[in-house]
Amino acid sequence: MPEPAAATAVLELRDVTKAFGSVVALRSGSLTVERGSVHALVGENGAGKSTLVKIVAGVYQRDAGTFRFLGQDVDFASTAASKAAGIAVIYQEPTLFPDLSVAENIFLGRQTLGRPRRIDRPAMYAAAEALFARLGVRLDPRRQARGLSIADQQIIEIAKAISLDASLLIMDEPTAALSGVEVERLFAVARGLRDEGRGLVFISHRFDEVFALCDTVTVMRDGQYVSTERVADTSVDQIVARMVGREVSELFPKTPAPIGDVVLDVRGLSAAGVFRDVSLTVRAGEIVGLAGLVGAGRSEVARAVFGVDRYDAGSVRMFGRPVRAHDVRAAIRAGMAFVPEDRRGQGLTTQASVARNVASVIRRGLARGGLLTTAAENRAAGPWSARLEVKTAALDMAAETMSGGNQQKVVLAKWLATEPKLLIIDEPTRGIDVGTKAEVHRLLSDLAGRGLAILMISSELPEVLGMADRVLVLCEGELTAELDRADATPERVMHAATRSARPIDTPAAAPVEVTA
């Protein structure tokens, strides 16, 4: 079948939309990748980049819009279909099989076969070594993938994608865990693929890399296409301005509240391989925003403070008194409350009633002679649910039938019923529609006004900037900036969050092989 002469684009997406229930992840995604081009796709967390990638990869199916690959309209029902068509994707989180060998992870389903269709392991190992040689890394193809460092896992993903011989290669933040040398080698391979006439999409938060590798850049914001330009014709400042470009103050009103004494005092908190030397304080009536990119270690810090996870060094104090490490009950007794990111999975018993959910943390105080009655639960839950305006027909309605915003309120009500002094809240408005977002924000502001200390983790920059009295920025497990409300601009936070721990032009340590 002759290809249309005009079709120089490998990939063409126009006005693609995708919603999950009532939450719109992608309003209008557009992206055109030419042959022999490296195309950067940039935007904040939650701008819709990953959703777009997953639609191209066949993980999700679009709700509407045009999707053309190699000049033809396509619909990929599965990842297998997109792979067969010639699309290779390196996902943000490596998706390896820990029990299989490194070589098998690369060639699974395409292993070199001898006779009679027996997997020829020596040939497979040799092919893997050839790939690693091309990437300039030393990795034993025979070892199990379990326990490999994120960098090594990422290298396997890259080798896998290259070995597919695809016409389109999408890399979703492939360099986040790589050292400078490894990044350079990856770029050399990427340029080689570009010169062979393939199309590449490169998603990164590191602008130096975007400018070093890419020729075209598309900016996305809030699930929408913003602009496409030649990299040569633009600048970092321009791109950052397009990424954040929206009036912050209108959306997220934090009413000023009197700020009191230090409630939470964290000093030198470290956990090997997760975060390092994190110190922070939160005062009564203050909202402290913890910003950073996905994977920077924000949730991990919160979980350690609340006693869910262990930490290796440092201390956590409430009102000057030390809180036992790795002990959630001690944290609750000290006056902490924690609303996790994954509220369906960790914060709510979705099948249970609203009242039971709200009363679950304080049930010890409610029980009469060891028995807990529904009436007592409803009595305790009533005032809080009313104050938070949980919109449910009745308190005995099951939590799973409610909207994301109302579920969040139930989780909040549950913790507020313990009368905490400190609220740690992770992604307070993730998966909540815009209208309800404002309600959650008003509520948080209100709680701070009553003297509650709030530590808020958020991937949404406008939310952090609008709500927080102080912004702490975490990058690769380390605090890189502390900004007062007045000084916190989107650009500053972005720069602190994308600061590379290692400048790209100085070679870091040689890739270290980890042996189990």
Add this chain to the structure above:
Amino acid sequence: MTTLTAPGTLSSPLRHTLAGLLRSREIAIAVVAVLVVAVTTAKNHQFLFAANGWRDLLLTPSILLLLAVGETAVVITRSVDLSIGSVVGLTAYLTGRLFIAHPGLPVGLVFLIGLAAGGVLGLVNGVLVAFGRVPALVITLGTMYVYRGIFLTWAGSNRVNASDLPDSFLRLGTQQVLTIPVLTIIAVVVLAVAGYYLYSARGGRELYAIGSDPDAARLYGLRVTRRVLTAFVLSGAMAGLAGVATAARYGTVSANAGLNLELQAVGAAVIGGVAIFGGSGTVWGAALGAFLLVTINRALPVIGVQDFWQQFVVGAMIIGAIVLDRVLSIRRDRKIAAATSAARAAARGNS
């Protein structure tokens, strides 16, 4: 620039080989099994040197061995098949009824019918698990009772007796070739084929991948549903084969034929190093686990251990195997975490 070398590199080839051997679950189990046989024989020579000692040593585990092979294929995909004991009972009874209805039926054909019947019962499990999106534990717990119920309803108060079965078939139950029982040979051939498939065929490796990380398997584009179905069909077929073998070996099929065998098969697999959460382990290990389990059960009465303690020993072995796996994996994770931190620190110090 510094290059890190892994700590503890006093490696001589011998030491390396020795460490590798000690780490291999299969060899560890084999050593324990040999010890059990040796100790028991030392206490009572009859155990190995009686007229049927050698034959029984090989013959008794062969039925559980077949079941353990099938169970392993399912457990590797992060599922479990609890219905196989009932499948054994049902197919054993089917075998008897076939011979009662057609006494001249070729023995080979009966084995094939048993295999196919078991496969169909396994397919039912697989379809329910793969399309019902209900955990296999629940589905196969249900079919365990359903299959047993069908068996009991069908059999009523009848039972299959040795007199109903042709002599050629019964002889097969104890027949030996070069001192090796025929049933053992069948089991070992099946074991070898399954072992080859799981290690050297693409489909076999995909079973491991699915158990290792089901979400990643879907993202990778593997045909998860089809592979899981295959594993359940295999498990059912092995149980069907074991059912025919049970009829040949014991000659009678009563209502409790195959009872509790599914738990023994899971136990054998776990003892043999098959991870209950899928992704790792071999049928060789599971087969050795089955051999060890059956042999210990036979050895304990011989050396005068009471009934209660026999059950206790089996339980202790299963728990011991799991604790061992857990300890090894924690140690491995610690090592890796330490090495990763060291590497990070080195990277920081360098930049």
